Amino acid sequence: MSVPEHVPAGLVRDFSYWTAPGMAPERGGDPQGALAGLHDGPPVFYAPNNTYDGHGTWVFVRAEDQRRVLQDAETFSSHRRLFEQALGEDLPTIPLEIDPPEHGAYRSLLNPLLSPKRVMAMETANRARAVELIEGLKDRSRCEVMQGFAFPFAVGVFLEFLGLPQSRRDEFLGWADKQFHGTPEERGEAIRTVVGFMRELVALRRREPADDFMTFVVQATVNGQPMSDREAVGMGALLFVAGLDTVAAAIGFNFRYLAETPEEQARLRGDPAAIVLAVEELLRAFPTVLMTRIASHDTEFDGIFIKAGDRVSCPSMVANRDPAEFECPNRIDLTRENNRHVAFAYGPHRCLGSHLARRELVIAMEEWLARIPSFRIAEGTAPLTYGGHVFGIDDLELAWGEKAVAA
């Protein structure tokens, strides 16, 4: 644990997203709630070993400060070389690791594909996907939600978006499982597989254009240049990493919350129109993503000297519990209005898939509540939750109907 010279000792804290209380995998844990206490401490501190590969980071606690950091992409670069270690090369995951102004051209290309209006056009197919999965399991009285519903649903929507046949679902599920829940070696292998898959898809769509996402991407021109293979592969791989685990984890946290609050569950079942607002509050309470930036030049932030190359971490789950931004931040109020949460980040890298993700979460909850009677955490089980690089939930056993007689 080495602390760089420019970091004053008084700002160093023994903290990491892996080892702080509530971060390690735990049955029945509450990793987002566990970090709310950071608001009792300094607004900015330095954690000497706070990334999966052992780097130190500054941690910005307050929502307003995170907004300032994330809106200032010129000072705080997003090019963090996410895949370099696993791939042995720096494949820029576009648009996440491209900074403005180049970033804007890629976003202009991609934004219309995931705009609110475009997402509305996908609604029917996405809803049918959820209904089919739930119909297939509702006659059982119990289900492990992550593998039984959340991941298959998220992957199904993703395949639909990429224009790939649903028959590839199991293959994608396998990669997703390794990528998000495997050992470090399995993760590396999974990301190489995904990148390999995207390479093939790029080559295929150059040879045989179709009416789908990858054809659109490979035929596009950005900043006056035709799209290169490398760029197209980086884009496809990022979508895989960004759009599956996040959605599945959010479904897991949402359903767990409803299982543990039967009165809220009953209220939403009786008033489905209230689900849209409830999903926003659950996004505030249980977000999963840490925004990481790298200082591109020396800078000062409220008297703190930040050196070029320093990593800066903006944990969305902490900003979302900021008492200066939210009234009673630790109270989960599914009717909360005025909810400017940061689950999808602030600034130019605002989640490209946020409009789709929101609809996925709403559809999942609507269709689940419409089909599954009053459900609870299955007797004798507790979901496995964890902090770390992306917060998550590994398994969630729900039961409904008669209480099972103990076997």
Add this chain to the structure above:
Amino acid sequence: MIVRVLREKCQGHARCWAQAPDVFVLDDEGYITPGDIAVPEDQERAAWRGAKSCPERALVIDDGATAA
């Protein structure tokens, strides 16, 4: 009531539009159309909620003469 639009701050969250689609018009990419918005009286409440829901604080309410 006027809503001042700080277009360079808009990142296309579309929260304003979700609250008041008739007041806040988005372009094809999902960002707000530039230009301040004069809000009709019967839309003021929805517009207020929409402006308050912008995570980037790109929408500033100017209730001018009708300041409460």
